[in-house]
Amino acid sequence: MKTFPIGGVHPSDNKKWSCQKPIEALELPDIVNIPLAQHIGAPATAVVAKGDKVLTGQLIAEATGFMSANIHSPISGTVSAVDMQLNAQGLRQMMITIKREGDEWMPEIDRSAEVVRECTLEPAEIIAKIKAAGIVGMGGATFPTHVKLSVPDGCKAEYLIINGVECEPYLTSDHRTMLERGEELLVGVEILKRALKVEKAVVGVENNKPDVIASLRKKAAEGGFDVVIEPLKVQYPQGGEKQLIAAITGREVPPPPGLPIHVGAVVCNASTTVAVYEAVQKNKPLIERVVTITGKEIKEPRNLLTRMGTPISKLVEKAGGLPEGDVKVVNGGPMMGRAMVCLDSPVTKGCSGVSVYSGSEAHRVEPSACIKCAKCVAACPMSLEPYLISKLAKKQMWERLEEEHITDCIECGCCQFTCPAGIALLDYVRMGKQTVMGIIRARAAANAPKK
């Protein structure tokens, strides 16, 4: 069975609490906050003002340039503010606030459950529809999908890889989506193949989801879909783009600024693929997504179909509330998620789950001296030496860090997870990486030809 070649760790996946729970729709929130920056690239520009009436699915903020994404209203109602609001990390961010009045959808959106398979659009038309729908990578990276699908000159896509790995522990939103909306996913794959003009499409699924593998294979065979469902040996971070490409094709994406397309691959997350289907076949913009709410002490873990902008506190409430005492509420999974301070902050396009840790699990382990056990070196999927680069970052030796390729780091957290001394390796590496990237950018700007 295939997997990626270098490094990796095996955290317990803790998916058992929520993976059997069918997707259910969360009650519509009375008020939503929609951040203008919920994707990589330039924040969108608001096209509504206070007092405007909006319908569900109506454009409320427009992409600012190519590397940006449209944002649509997830509910119908009145815009009550376009202002700075606190986000999950307690920082102020531009958001559009909408008070709900009923749930009236834009008329062109097809809300029927019927699966529409026929697609005769040209690649450029498909990409335009995806761009209009504001679709971004829903696995967490939130890279605008239309940018990914626009293959640069001189490159050719050979493989479409659908990322159904969901290697983050705890999270099950992709799992449930692939299981319950398999046919839509497969139609989405056909649309993406058409948009990229590729022959080969592979859906990578870790073999801890045998139900998904079996059901997708069955649906692909019954519907005559030309797609390979590839079971992968469980190993974190297999859902990392570079790791997944290496696992499936055996090719390694070159170091930055290398892109997947340089080895002929385009990777798209499974939930995103379903969103592509909805955008192209149903005219539905990205206004809702499945969010897993889970944790060891959470009474009722669930997979909730949630409108964007819903406060995280609504999901927590639905799952039976927070456990007593010290808690850590994380937007995302335990390996790469971000801890939250403000539960009123909204669900965004990249929020695949909320995981809750309590008691001792909410705290880090006490750090002690590095024993040079080399476990971090063995665990690093990018073949870096975390013990060394974290030390160099601590000493602020930026030139040496660049020589040690710190910018290759994908911040997967394997090194810190595996460190028996409990050293916060990634804290230092992240800090060093940001500084070195700043230096590289500044140097490029200084060396750029003067106008």
Place this chain on the structure above:
Amino acid sequence: MANKFIVATAPHMHSPESTQSLMRHVLIALVPAFAVSAVVYGLDAFRVTAIAVASCVAVEFLIQKFLFGGKQTVSNLSAVVTGVLLAFNLPADIAWWIVVIGAVVAIGVAKMTFGGLGRNPFNPALVGRVFLLIAYPVQMTSFPKPVHPDYIDAFAGATPLAALKSKAIAAGDANLLDMLSGMMPGSMGEIAAAALLAGGIYMIWRKVITWHIPVAVLGSMAAFAFFVALLQGGVSALLYELPAFHLLAGGAMLGAIFMATDYVTSPMTPKGMIIYGIGIGVITMIIRLWGAYPEGMSFAILLMNAVAPLINKYVKPRRFGMMTKK
């Protein structure tokens, strides 16, 4: 709200492994070898091990308390591991005060002088052993009679390596099965190759160590012995007996599996580990075949410990994405 919100950067999950749990696995891996030692040498095995462990822990505790200050580190069990390994390198009937001196040198000089766990350039237990070997050569190389009756005959002479050195026996005369099961005189913990191998397999299974260092050390020793036999006697020579003899005799197994794999003093990358292991194997064989001492494992490991930082500096993992395109 009754909740206290904890905030930190990712990852929010940690492997259950800690320094203490890794050291506990090493101690578990040492149990089979200790059991053989206890059968062969009886209560002396317990006596020497207990003194070595107690003095190593005491030295670390006292230095931490009175010189370093700060948090006590003895609970990470690394001093216990050093104590057991030091004991395994000593004859079972050694005087108690020699053991204590060995512990003071191992922990006090070789480890704490450099700042404690993680900072020592040389393997503490081996520094202790080599110090004792040079300071007390007679006590360190005379091995007692076993208490177990089955072993008495096998222990009548010198150690196999010493006998080979003085040309009392040829490698082909040795009973390899006896050597595998511990029927040969030697230091407390080094006599039973089979028990040490079992410990090594346990450590690899529990991912405490990787295969690279032990395989590189033992493989290079075997290859070296094979070619020496070939050059000395051609195809009719002891092509298989000589390598097998060298792998089973002396401290080869203990050194390759438990001493060379010491985290702190060995290289960080798999490639580096293999270079380091080959260095140890080759130096050991050179000392064994042409040196003044019958056994060279300790010296070889200490020499390569000194080279480990250099290996770390120059041997880097292959960068991801630099592979030629398929």
